[in-house]
Amino acid sequence: xxxxxxxxxxxxxxxxxxxxxxxxxxxxxxxxxxxxxxxxxxxxxxxxxxxxxxxxxxxxxxxxxxxxxxxxxxxxxxxxxxxxxxxxxxxxxxxxxxxxxxxxxxxxxxxxxxxxxxxxxxxxxxxxxxxxxxxxxxxxxxxxxxxxxxxxxxxxxxxxxxxxxxxxxxxxxxxxxxxxxxxxxxxxxxxxxxxxxxxxxxxxxxxxxxxxxxxxxxxxxxxxxxxxxxxxxxxxxxxxxxxxxxxxxxxxxxxxxxxxxxxxxxxxxxxxxxxxxxxxxxxxxxxxxxxxxxxxxx
Amino acid sequence: xxxxxxxxxxxxxxxxxxxxxxxxxxxxxxxxxxxxxxxxxxxxxxxxxxxxxxxxxxxxxxxxxxxxxxxxxxxxxxxxxxxxxxxxxxxxxxxxxxxxxxxxxxxxxxxxxxxxxxxxxxxxxxxxxxxxxxxxxxxxxxxxxxxxxxxxxxxxxxxxxxxxxxxxxxxx
Numbered sequence: 001x002x003x004x005x006x007x008x009x010x011x012x013x014x015x016x017x018x019x020x021x022x023x024x025x026x027x028x029x030x031x032x033x034x035x036x037x038x039x040x041x042x043x044x045x046x047x048x049x050x051x052x053x054x055x056x057x058x059x060x061x062x063x064x065x066x067x068x069x070x071x072x073x074x075x076x077x078x079x080x081x082x083x084x085x086x087x088x089x090x091x092x093x094x095x096x097x098x099x100x101x102x103x104x105x106x107x108x109x110x111x112x113x114x115x116x117x118x119x120x121x122x123x124x125x126x127x128x129x130x131x132x133x134x135x136x137x138x139x140x141x142x143x144x145x146x147x148x149x150x151x152x153x154x155x156x157x158x159x160x161x162x163x164x165x166x167x168x169x170x171x172x173x174x175x176x177x178x179x180x181x182x183x184x185x186x187x188x189x190x191x192x193x194x195x196x197x198x199x200x201x202x203x204x205x206x207x208x209x210x211x212x213x214x215x216x217x218x219x220x221x222x223x224x225x226x227x228x229x230x231x232x233x234x235x236x237x238x239x240x241x242x243x244x245x246x247x248x249x250x251x252x253x254x255x256x257x258x259x260x261x262x263x264x265x266x267x268x269x270x271x272x273x274x275x276x277x278x279x280x281x282x283x284x285x286x287x288x289x290x291x292x293x294x295x296x297x298x
Numbered sequence: 299x300x301x302x303x304x305x306x307x308x309x310x311x312x313x314x315x316x317x318x319x320x321x322x323x324x325x326x327x328x329x330x331x332x333x334x335x336x337x338x339x340x341x342x343x344x345x346x347x348x349x350x351x352x353x354x355x356x357x358x359x360x361x362x363x364x365x366x367x368x369x370x371x372x373x374x375x376x377x378x379x380x381x382x383x384x385x386x387x388x389x390x391x392x393x394x395x396x397x398x399x400x401x402x403x404x405x406x407x408x409x410x411x412x413x414x415x416x417x418x419x420x421x422x423x424x425x426x427x428x429x430x431x432x433x434x435x436x437x438x439x440x441x442x443x444x445x446x447x448x449x450x451x452x453x454x455x456x457x458x459x460x461x462x463x464x465x466x467x468x469x470x
Contacts, residue, residue, distance in 0.1 A: 034305045036314045267301045 006084035010247060011229065016083050019251065020221025021045035023228070026255065027188075027262045034266040045221065049214050057210030067119055068208070071112040072215035078108030079222045086229050087160040088250045090239045094160040099151055102159060103144060106226060109219055110136045110185070113194075116216075117204025128203015131273055132194035138277035139184040142284030146177035146291050150234070153295035164237050169298055171234070174291035178231055179257075180284045184276065185227050186220075188261055190268035191276045228257040321393060329374045330390030332367055336407050338386035339365060340422055345378035345387060354378055361420045366406040369394055384427045414447035416454075421447035 006012055024045040032039025060068060082105035085098045095101075110132060117129025151157050153174075154165035166174075184191040195203045208216055232253035239246050271279070316322065324330070332354070341363035343356035353371035357364045379387045397403055411420035424444050429436050443451055 033313070034308055036308045036311055038313050038315045038317075263305070267305055 003084065007080065010243075011083045011086055011088055011225070011250075012080055015247075016080060016222045016225045017218065019254070020218070020223075020225045021049070023224040023255070023258045024217075024221050026258050027224075027265075030259060030262040031266050034263070045217075049218060052214030052217065053211045055210035055214075057212050064119060067115070068212050071116050071119075072208075072212055072219060075109040075112040076215060076219040076222065078105045079219055079226055082106045083222065083226045083229065085159060086226070086233045086250075087158075087163040088229070088233050089243050089246050090241055094158050097157045098159050099147060099157045099162065102230070103147065106185075106223075106230075107136070107140070109223055113204045116208065120204070120207035122207050124200040124202075124206045125204050127200050128194055128196075128206065131200075132204055134273060134277055135184050135191065135194055135280075138280040139181045139284065142177050142280055142288035143181040143185075145285060145288035146174040146181075149174045149288065149291035149295040152292070153298075159233070163234050164239075166234070166237070167295075167298060170291055170295040171237075173287060173294055175231055175235055177284060177288040177291055178234075179260075180287060181280075182227055182231070182257070182261055183264065184280065186224060186261065189265040190271045191279075192265075192270055193273050193276050196270060224258070225254065228254040228261075231257060318396070324391065324393050328389075328391050328393070329376050330392055331369050331394050331403070332372065332378060333388050333390055334365055334367070334407060335386045335388070336365075336409050338384045338425055338427065339409065340384055340386075340425055340428065341365070341409070341411070342383060342422070344381040344383060348377045348381040350375060350377065362408050362410045364406055364408045366404065368401060368404040370397075370400040370403065383431070384425050414450050415442075415445045416450035417447060419447050419449075 008014060022042070022045075025040060025042050028044070029039040029042075057068070059065075082102050085102045085105070087094060114129045114133045114136070117125040117132065120126070149170055150162050150166050153167050153170040154162045156162060156165065183189070187195045195205060200206070205213065205216060229250065232250050235253060236249065240249070341356060341358065343358075345365075346354045346356045351371050351373045353368050353373075355364075355366045357366075374389070376389060379389055394403065412423045413419065414421055424432070429440070429444060433440060443454060446454060
């Protein structure tokens with residue numbers, strides 16, 4: 001399969017953007033139903049995006065403008081790039097060490113968010129950036145440890161080989177540890193500390209407006225696809241061999257993850273920064289360490 | 299009740315949001331649109347004076363006055379109702395209808411001043427309610443005098459004073 005296909009069609013732009021919007025909608029809809037509200041129609045994220053893209057953003061000091069353009073674009077590009085590495089189809093282009101590249105690309109968006117927060121020179125943006133940075137460190141500890149456990153257990157740094165070779169015990173524990181990391185990476189309750197709407201006005205995003213915010217929302221949608229996709233593609237070793245079937249299985253698993261994450265988000269309230277990072281250092285890291293130990297001895 | 303039970307209950311109960319035109323019924327003593335009983339209005343403009351959001355305007359012409367009210371500006375504070383000396387203003391007990399342009403519910407009423415029974419000029423008359431307020435008992439004489447304009451009333455007063463003086467001098 002050529003790499004342009006992965007980047008532009010599946011699981012790149014053509015799949016990821018509508019799927020991301022569908023996930024954003026599903027999150028809002030399920031949350032609404034859990035709270036006895038109606039919730040938005042399924043095309044709402046698309047309309048939100050179109051509306052934001054047609055808005056003229058506020059003019060900023062000349063030096064800042066370029067960063068407000070480049071940082072969301074960089075985050076979007078990196079996140080879509082990380083998608084192309086997901087081992088979904090048996091024919092997926094798989095290079096040595098694409099696991100490392102995946103981790104690097106998936107981390108670009110949070111780093112851009114931190115930079116945007118500091119760039120905003122708003123107190124809320126800066127607090128949001130500090131929180132995002134603290135939590136990125138806290139969550140990457142279990143995230144990377146779990147991936148190391150998977151890589152060690154399957155003896156490879158290729159995502160495709162990890163997906164097919166990882167032993168069941170390690171895979172189950174490591175994927176659970178990865179699942180632990182998703183709410184914080186997607187900034188969902190109870191770990192929505194960095195983008196807390198009510199207390200710090202969306203944190204680092206507080207000064208984003210117009211198409212800049214639109215681009216960021218798009219990045220966030222693609223982040224949903226990439227991070228739920230990582231777990232969905234690593235969860236099942238079996239591949240049918242038919243591209244369509246594999247793609248449908250992958251999409252369904254991703255949507256199940258969205259439902260799980262949303263129900264957890266709906267049932268919990270926001271933690272404090274200290275509580276959230278302590279949770280990851282203690283329980284997330286503990287679980288990932290267990291996966292590592294299991295991978296070493298089994 | 300754990301959060302899971304609450305969420306399950308919410309799911310079971312379904313959507314509680316009311317869709318237009320369904321509405322929650324308004325509570326007792328709800329303050330809706332301001333309504334005027336034009337027959338009782340004397341055109342004193344107290345309502346326009348106390349209106350904080352300038353939703354009520356009273357304009358005076360020579361023979362008529364206009365009372366206009368724009369609900370789009372109204373804050374429904376009810377000060378106009380409290381200030382009205384003749385209790386001509388009331389607030390509706392129902393929610394205002396939904397409207398799409400700002401001035402859609404604006405109303406303007408025009409009323410001609412009553413005419414003086416003496417000279418026929420228009421003047422601001424004291425209505426029944428004001429009379430009750432001003433005098434403990436309204437005699438027939440007061441009643442006739444109040445149907446006259448201030449100028450005619452002055453003339454009547456001078457006439458009766460002159461008459462009284464004449465009678466006093468005649469009896470001396």
